[in-house]
Amino acid sequence: MDELIQHLYPLLKSVTGYIYPNEIELHWGLLVSLYPYLTGLVAGAFILASLVKVFNVKELQPTYRLSMLTALAFLIVAPLPLLLHLGHPEKSYEIFLTPNTNSAMAMFGFVYAWYLMAVLLLELWFDYRKDMVIIAKSSRGLKKWFYKILSLFSKDISDKSVAFDHKAVRIITIIGIPSAFLLHGYVGFIFGSIKANPWWSSVLMPIVFLFSAIVSGIAMVLLLYMVITPIRKQQLDMICLDKLASYLFYIMIVDFSLEVLDFIHRVYESEESIKILASMVQTKLFGSLVIIQVIMGMILPLATIAGVKIFKVPADLRKLLYFMSAILVQIGIFSTRWNVVVGGQLFSKSFMGLTTYKMTFFGLEGLLISITLLIMPFFILWILMKILPPGGSETQEAAIQVPSP
Amino acid sequence: MRNLINAKRRDVLKSLMGLVAGLFVPKSIMAEKDQQKRFDWADDSIHYDPHDHKWGMGIDIDNCIGCGRCSAACKIENDVPREPFFFRTWVERYHILENGETIIDSPNGAIDGFNKKPDEEDVLRSFFVPKLCNHCDNPPCVQVCPVGATYESADGVVLVDSEYCIGCSYCIQACPYGARFLHPVTRTAEKCTFCYHRIVRGNDPACVEACPTQARIFGELEQKASPLHRFKRMNRIGVLKPALNTEPKVFYAHLDMEVK
Amino acid sequence: MPNWIPNLPEQVRRLALLVVVVVIAFLIVRPMLIPAGFGEQGHFRSGALNDAVAHDYKYAGKASCEECHDDMTSMLASGYHNNLSCEVCHGPLAGHVEEPEEVQPEFPRGRNFCPVCHEYLSARPTGFPQIVSQSHNQLKACINCHEPHDPVPSEVPEKCSACHGKIARSKAVSHHANVECDFCHSVNEGHKTSPREFRAAKPIDRNFCGQCHADSENGSDAPQIDLSSHEPRYVCWQCHYPHLPEAK
Numbered sequence A: 001m002d003e004l005i006q007h008l009y010p011l012l013k014s015v016t017g018y019i020y021p022n023e024i025e026l027h028w029g030l031l032v033s034l035y036p037y038l039t040g041l042v043a044g045a046f047i048l049a050s051l052v053k054v055f056n057v058k059e060l061q062p063t064y065r066l067s068m069l070t071a072l073a074f075l076i077v078a079p080l081p082l083l084l085h086l087g088h089p090e091k092s093y094e095i096f097l098t099p100n101t102n103s104a105m106a107m108f109g110f111v112y113a114w115y116l117m118a119v120l121l122l123e124l125w126f127d128y129r130k131d132m133v134i135i136a137k138s139s140r141g142l143k144k145w146f147y148k149i150l151s152l153f154s155k156d157i158s159d160k161s162v163a164f165d166h167k168a169v170r171i172i173t174i175i176g177i178p179s180a181f182l183l184h185g186y187v188g189f190i191f192g193s194i195k196a197n198p199w200w201s202s203v204l205m206p207i208v209f210l211f212s213a214i215v216s217g218i219a220m221v222l223l224l225y226m227v228i229t230p231i232r233k234q235q236l237d238m239i240c241l242d243k244l245a246s247y248l249f250y251i252m253i254v255d256f257s258l259e260v261l262d263f264i265h266r267v268y269e270s271e272e273s274i275k276i277l278a279s280m281v282q283t284k285l286f287g288s289l290v291i292i293q294v295i296m297g298m299i300l301p302l303a304t305i306a307g308v309k310i311f312k313v314p315a316d317l318r319k320l321l322y323f324m325s326a327i328l329v330q331i332g333i334f335s336t337r338w339n340v341v342v343g344g345q346l347f348s349k350s351f352m353g354l355t356t357y358k359m360t361f362f363g364l365e366g367l368l369i370s371i372t373l374l375i376m377p378f379f380i381l382w383i384l385m386k387i388l389p390p391g392g393s394e395t396q397e398a399a400i401q402v403p404s405p
Numbered sequence B: 001m002r003n004l005i006n007a008k009r010r011d012v013l014k015s016l017m018g019l020v021a022g023l024f025v026p027k028s029i030m031a032e033k034d035q036q037k038r039f040d041w042a043d044d045s046i047h048y049d050p051h052d053h054k055w056g057m058g059i060d061i062d063n064c065i066g067c068g069r070c071s072a073a074c075k076i077e078n079d080v081p082r083e084p085f086f087f088r089t090w091v092e093r094y095h096i097l098e099n100g101e102t103i104i105d106s107p108n109g110a111i112d113g114f115n116k117k118p119d120e121e122d123v124l125r126s127f128f129v130p131k132l133c134n135h136c137d138n139p140p141c142v143q144v145c146p147v148g149a150t151y152e153s154a155d156g157v158v159l160v161d162s163e164y165c166i167g168c169s170y171c172i173q174a175c176p177y178g179a180r181f182l183h184p185v186t187r188t189a190e191k192c193t194f195c196y197h198r199i200v201r202g203n204d205p206a207c208v209e210a211c212p213t214q215a216r217i218f219g220e221l222e223q224k225a226s227p228l229h230r231f232k233r234m235n236r237i238g239v240l241k242p243a244l245n246t247e248p249k250v251f252y253a254h255l256d257m258e259v260k
Numbered sequence C: 001m002p003n004w005i006p007n008l009p010e011q012v013r014r015l016a017l018l019v020v021v022v023v024i025a026f027l028i029v030r031p032m033l034i035p036a037g038f039g040e041q042g043h044f045r046s047g048a049l050n051d052a053v054a055h056d057y058k059y060a061g062k063a064s065c066e067e068c069h070d071d072m073t074s075m076l077a078s079g080y081h082n083n084l085s086c087e088v089c090h091g092p093l094a095g096h097v098e099e100p101e102e103v104q105p106e107f108p109r110g111r112n113f114c115p116v117c118h119e120y121l122s123a124r125p126t127g128f129p130q131i132v133s134q135s136h137n138q139l140k141a142c143i144n145c146h147e148p149h150d151p152v153p154s155e156v157p158e159k160c161s162a163c164h165g166k167i168a169r170s171k172a173v174s175h176h177a178n179v180e181c182d183f184c185h186s187v188n189e190g191h192k193t194s195p196r197e198f199r200a201a202k203p204i205d206r207n208f209c210g211q212c213h214a215d216s217e218n219g220s221d222a223p224q225i226d227l228s229s230h231e232p233r234y235v236c237w238q239c240h241y242p243h244l245p246e247a248k
Helices: A002-013 A030-053 A058-077 A079-085 A105-138 A141-150 A159-192 A204-231 A238-269 A274-282 A286-310 A315-341 A367-387 A393-401 B002-021 B069-077 B140-144 B170-174 B206-210 B227-234 C010-033 C047-053 C062-068 C070-077 C086-090 C094-098 C165-172 C206-213
Strands: B055-060 B089-097 B102-105 B123-132 B150-152 B158-160 B216-220 B250-253
Touching (some): A030 A058, A030 A204, A030 A315, A058 A105, A058 A367, A079 A367, A105 A159, A105 C010, A204 A238, B206 C086, C062 C070
16 A cells, blocks of 8 residues: 555645645546547548558659558557546446437447457458468468468459449548547547546647547658658658658648637636636646647747748758657657647646646556567557558569578 | 426437447346345444445535644545555645735645745635535536446445546546545556445444544435535535536535636 | 358358357347346446445544533534534544453643644635634643533624624625614623523524515515515525525
8 A cells, every 4th residue: 555655645745736636646646648649540540641642642652552451550559548548448338238318428439449450451452462462372371371371261363353442542531531520529539528627628739639530640650750760771761751751841830820829819718717727838847848849849839830931941851850850749749648638637627727647667557668668569560661662562572582592 | 496407408318329339248237226225234243324424525615724633534544555646535724815826735645744834915815725625416427437446335325446446547537626646556547535435334334433523524425414404505616617517415605616 | 951052152260250259249248248147237337336435434423422422512512512412533443443441532732732723814704713823822722711512702792793703794684784783683791701601592483584575565665575475385585595695
């Protein structure tokens, strides 16, 4: 018992004003911040992919499969931080058994399952079916069976059949876009619908979440494209890169406008909670909100990309600036999630005081686990790209043709 | 009239939810009629039908002397960890100063009472306010619980099923009153139960039993002869954060506007 | 085989089969895992109610004390501490009720116990007896001078409002502001020192209020009613609270 609550005693000293006595323990920390960050990347990467299929943005074609695999890799990891933060992860299946239909969180399982199975897996399956059949045919032993099972023993790769695959991918993408909106807008709703918490309770919350998700997703695909392409000894497509940066720029403007609107709205309405929220932003959240989220994560990359658009910047420098901007955006968006999740618990619901969050390194809620969870999607992505090469069956076949001893 | 509107809106919501829920939820859960079934207690000595009662609490702020016997008794009766982070009930002290500033304190939830504040010269008004779960009739915690581990019983008492609770803390976030905490050992949500084990056997909650000045009045809300009904008739009544439409069943007499 | 199935492309048939298998597996497994009684009383596990009541008492309640210690409870009943439960001072005693010898009550005799309630704090309601312990007989234990089961105030209160401040405050803004307490409540002087022994009387007769409020030539400008037709089954104060401003 003692060791379970020892960490709370020092917090008593850092409380300013009055907080309800049960509020010293902060329940949603680093792990829960990670969850909207990860789902944000999923939704963003998927929406980027759908630009190619639905809106026929040809320039982005090289990133289509990368985006889809990125989305899947992050979606597989996304529920893990939620699961780990639960008091009883072993009982989490109850959410499927007896979901409380009034609860925003109860719908998590269904929204997640829908998005994973009805959208991402299905679209990837149709998209890769031909490749999987070809690989299954041209390989032997375990590998043959692996791809046979993966393709559900499908054999038909006639033109008519493959044409159907393409049509299916298009239809699923069209269903997928609102689904991606649903997935991340829904995460915003989990916070936005808590009337007890003025920092969260806002109709704009799902929309802000959605746009910041798209921002982070595009930036992540941009980063991955810039890292993975040289590794695979291919040439970076500058037209594609410029297009990615442009989309990043436009969505960031929308995202930033929404956040500014939310800010102005709060200040102008100046409700009961405004004093405590203002003092929180000026003290405990100053670093992570004003400096990291707004200045470093938003204004700086916006200005950089704007600069690139206005002035003629040579390709090499452009790559560097895009890369730097995308990294800043990632840090900024993670900080956004942090500021929403943790910020919403730093002030007392009595509006009379502030508490503090102390991050630990070890332990379930610690930094180490979070970093592991952040690295995991990249590892999964690496595996996925081995199984389902974005270059298609040709690369696999090329690999197969290397004579084995 | 207000109830009528509420009822209608709820019905609409329910039928809408029903459409969605019908996909996932077995028939037995959806059937409202079954809820009227009398409950058979495992303990045969209990002769109590939750459908025959509607509990609430009245708190007379003018009677509270801030001795904190209620929060101390609650910790003992319900085995609440003694550490100063976990409270099912606690007492706050308000000092409203001449300059309009409000100072609130609740040292260790008042389980050891209060000490004198050093400078009390410029105090305009001061008083104590006992706090506990409001057992809302429109409880945000029950609304957000993903699995049905927290619920409002037929007698209006909001309870937690610690066997079934997955410890997601969403209810703690949703409670506007800070009345819930996560038990450090069981890792499930906990809160005031109106001492459910006592009231089904005809006793008062421990805090009411321990209050030396009858600042807490526990009783039936819907029976005209009950002391709580009389309390509500005799005093001007306020509830905490009425704008949130949680419809608390803890009623305060002589509630100041400064009370948060 | 129905003729519409072959029309579907091969890969869709394979997928559909997988989906059907997964859905059927879910539908079969789910009901098996839902706990018994879930949903019978609402969207929760009915057994949770049994869990909620399966908890031992720590506080036995005053009625249990009375069964053996009626001498003390009757002493308590006549004094200022009449509404106190024994366990407020003597601690939780459900164990003592079960095993009177094994579990003994607490006897807080120190000077630090009584001030939990009676130390002066500005937030305490006016009229509640308080002392400043620093300047109040510093070396003596409280119980040397005050019998805790029948405490007596050191000074006899002069006005009713010393103890009944709450009533005095609401009466002051009611229509009855100028009516003295003893106009309606006949009080023995002994009430000031032994309030429970000498109780203040309440008017129980409808005609009492009628002195001012019944239709007659009483010359009063107070609101008038006809006693014989106005809710004859009730005593006036059952509906009208004379201390409150709303009293009509």
